Amino acid sequence: MEHSGTTRSMVADRPPDAVRLQVDGREVASYVWRSQLPASTAPRPFLHPVRTLAGCLVTDARPHSHTHQLGISIAAPDIGGRNFWGGRTFVAGHGPAWLDDHGAQRHRRWLRHTDSALAHTLQWVDADGAALLRERRSIDCAPLNGTAWILGVETRLTNATDRPLTIRSPAALGRVGAGYGGFFWRGPAATEQVRVLSPGGSGERAVNGTTAPWVAVSGRNRDGREWTMLFLAADATTAADRWFVRARDYLGVGSSLTWDRPLVLEAGARITRHILAVVADGNLGEDAAAALADAARPA
Incomplete structure (x- = not known):
């Protein structure tokens, strides 16, 4: 399978409000903590570029087909009637x-x-600048082995209003299979031989909308360099969320805060989600992906 597209690159020139993240002295990611983007993108912090230890790019940001998709970010299409996803x-x-x-x-x-x-x-x-949510976000990077490292992203979201906030996905409004909202990874453009794996099956149709201990996406870029992204929950609450997966019109994986039913967050209430993403060199099969998931999973 070949996945291609034109991207509006944000790799060559590092945005001014970005910080480098390293693993064992090697730069593996850049976190844009204050993005200067149009309102239509739902401006937010994001990780891009993200690379394997060997330097292979595994994210995309602002591709022409979906200019609101930003590397790895936390986003939601409907919170209290406001679009925090973009587009x-x-x-x-x-x-x-x-x-x-x-x-x-x-x-x-x-x-x-x-x-x-x-x-x-x-x-x-x-x-209008009125706060709907307060968030505490943690991001950490750690080595896993000689060809893989772990990215941890934890978010704690608190209702900042004096009323209940309803969180919805498009699936809750009738768009079948579109249960996205929460942690989201936009994969690289111009990727060949994409493969989606999970313990419950392989391929987008088998994985999208399911709960699974882990989801792995592998591909190869035009230079022949192979990579794998593996996603798993770091706690039981996050593990109960469904996976949103796309591998045809674009490449993306998300852990959904809610799928086809609204999630109501009462005034002052808080929810926490914690995702681990293993960034690996090589095109890993099911056994190798499962072994990486076991190695990355918290004790």
Whole structure:
């Protein structure tokens, strides 16, 4: 299978509000903690570029087909009627539509800032600047073996309003299979021989919308360099969420906060999600992927 596309590259010129992340002295990712992007992208912090230990690129940002998809980020299409995903909003009975309903995530302060670990607070605000959510986000990088490293992303989201907030995916509004919202990885463009694996089956159709101990996506770039991204939950709560997977029109994997039913967050209530992403060189089969998942899983 060949997945190709034109990308508006953000690799060559590092944005000014970005920090490097390293594993054993090697730069493996850049975290854009304050993005200067159009309102229609639902501006938010994101990780891009992300690379294997051998330097193979495994993310994309702002491709022409989906300019609101940003490497690895936390995003949601409908929180209290505001679009924190970017792009068009899915309207029940109508379909995707361009609406002036986009929110943004704003950095507040750093809690931790090292070469391999970051933590900061954010606010999710609507177009008028009113906060809907407060967030504490942690990102850490660690070696796993000679060809793989682990990226951990933990988010704690608290309702910042005095009323219940409803979180919905397009699937909750009638778009079958589109249960996205939460942690999301946009894979690289111009990727060949894409393979999607999980313990429950292989391929997008078998994995999308399921719960599984892990999901692995492998590919090869135009230079013949092979890579694998493996995703797993770091706690039982996150493990109960369904996986959102795309491997045809674009390459992406998400861990969904909610699928086809609304999630209501009461005033002052908090939810926590923690995802681990193993970034590996090589095109790994099912046994090798399962072994990596076991090695990465918290004791």
